[in-house]
Amino acid sequence: MTRQSYAVRIWAIRKYKGARKTTYTVRWAVEGNEFPKTFATKKLAESFHAQLTTAAREGEPFDVESGLPVSMARELNKRSWYEHACGFVDMKWPRASGRHRKSIAEALATVSFALFSTTRGMPDRAELRRALYTWSFNTAARASDPEQAVSRAVRWAAANTVDIADMKDPVVTRRALDALAVTLDGKPAAPTTIARKRAVLYGALRYAVELGYLDANPIDRVQWKVPKTTEEVDRRVVVNPAQARRLLAAVREEAPELEALFACMYYAALRPAEALHLRESDLFLPNEDGADPWGELLLTGSTQHVGAAWADDGSARQDRALKHRAANATRPVPACPDLVRVLRRHLAEFGTGPDGRLFVPRVGKFGRPVAGASSASVSVSTYTRVWRAARKAALTPAEFASPLARRPYDLRHAAVSLQLNAGVPATQVAEWAGHSVAVLLKVYAACLYGQEDAARRRIVAALSSSSESEGPDETSPRIRHGQP
Structure with missing residues (x-):
């Protein structure tokens, strides 16, 4: 907001007669700061001088920075x-x-x-x-x-x-x-x-x-309210483990080179952009004969597909930091035995792109990486097309018509919901998913199953223990409705 003042002083027009031409200067001050403006003719100078004088006489504030009456300063600074x-x-x-x-x-x-x-x-x-x-x-x-x-x-x-x-x-x-x-x-x-x-x-x-x-x-x-939004995940989109396995099997039939992509979203709760960013060096898979069958993924960034017109380098793909994280931040995520098996199979059958990426554009019967696409990743249109085909093949007509796993991102919702319902502490789930605990519980509150049943069992147990008691203690005061 610009500063305004009524402390204005205006002097008489000063005439300067030079060798070639005569000029006329209007001088005035706002809060002691002097402002001169020179004109080629006396008539123009008098007109401007009159505008300043009229504004000051009518009590109009002057802009301290430009020295002009507020109305003139606003007109000067108009912007469409x-x-x-x-x-x-x-x-x-x-x-x-x-x-x-x-x-x-x-x-x-x-x-x-x-x-x-x-x-x-x-x-x-x-x-x-x-x-x-x-x-x-x-x-x-x-x-x-x-x-x-x-x-x-x-x-x-x-x-x-x-x-x-x-x-x-x-x-x-x-x-x-x-x-x-x-x-x-x-x-x-x-x-x-x-x-x-x-x-x-x-x-x-x-x-x-x-x-x-x-x-x-x-x-x-302006009294204008944004329509209320719900941040909770619709529980209708969340698949159970049996449905998830059917969908992953359908993906393997449709495009086997993308099975591991969707498996990362379901088993490790990765965002699609985080899964697309994965390289072989980010995988820590256990030895097949090891005692611990769990592995780990180290997430180092995300790969966004935004279109060449919106990127600095003219590429349709943009590598970014993890969501809500610093540029060099990482996030370790556990890989369950099921995911470890899928990733092993992917590496054995398809390998990686030239830069180590797991999910790159591929051609041919054996899914070889596209030549010259050293830093490319699978496009959103490609994996969404495969997902639509997998849903149609794996789900019943009623499930297919429902919102169930309509988007690949819904696999992440299913993964987080599964972890919460399995009793994994919310702090741990939030850390793996890259959420704060508050956001996690707000978004996934509707997907927590079993809470109502547990509460009902506790109420029934409390009522049962009360009814099995031998009655009130005769030494204690009787309590009746309306009496102390």
Whole structure:
């Protein structure tokens, strides 16, 4: 927020007659800081001098930094929503992951449609959205010239958005928030999507406050609530061990080179991106004749597929740190005997990619790694296609139509739920899964089976022991309803 003051002093216009031309300088001071402004003609100087004098006489505060009356400073510093949104993207870009960059662009493109000052001459909505999403709100793309269709849409958008100062109007701010609550086809958006996009809009407006274009974040003054979201895992997606084994067997029939990928998600509760990052050097498998059949996986990062347009190096794949961890952090995870067997089989049958990755693009009957793909990993589209086929083959028609294990990520939910229900302490499960204990219990509360039955048994036992007693002690006072 800019500092303002009423301590203003304005001097008479100073005339300077030089060898070639005469200039006129207006001088004034705000809180003792002097500001000069020189004009080529006396008429221009008098006009500006009159503006300053009128503002001071009418009691308008002056901006201490620029020295101008607040109304003039605001006009001088006007910035359109489009210009500000592009600046916000540029500020966030260097430190944001590819996935977060996409999320920012999607949110800003959505809200921009509510902040156009007119619809006159507006390009096709799909064309305009594409221009905003792929070019305007992509710092790397803006370094190159846009194609003709994009250029036309960008020019229109740049010239027809409201000023960022207009967001002070609650009607404008509410309109922007309401735009987040619907999808492109006009249907209600998912609560998690609304919350994510609102966070981006809030951040963009907070950046405007930081730069001095707004005095406060206007969202804080609007009574608009994000629809309630549930962070709990839907217990309907959680498979039991028998169902999980059927699914893994179906994957082995469909694409045997990916069985170990899904096995890591189920048996070790790995996120898909963490499993894709695994290399042979991260596996610590026991000797086959050893006494302890358990192994261990050392997670060192995650591999995100975000698209080449959102990555710094133009690669569709991005290696990142573990979620919510420092860049060099690691996380050890136990590998149960079932997972050890699957990983041994994978290494024996398929080996690794040139850089030691377990799950790389493969071709041919024997699943050889694709030539030249030394640092590539299996694409999301590939493993999701295999998963859909495995679900159809392994599940009954009723199970297939249900949410049961609809996404590969649901295998991780099943793994964490299994560990909790097996009685593994929540602190240990949280450590293995890469969660805090609070988040773990909040997310998986609905998947904890057996708690109700145990509670009921305790109540029955307590009532039974009471009824088997010989009656009240005659030496103790009798207690009746309504009497002490």
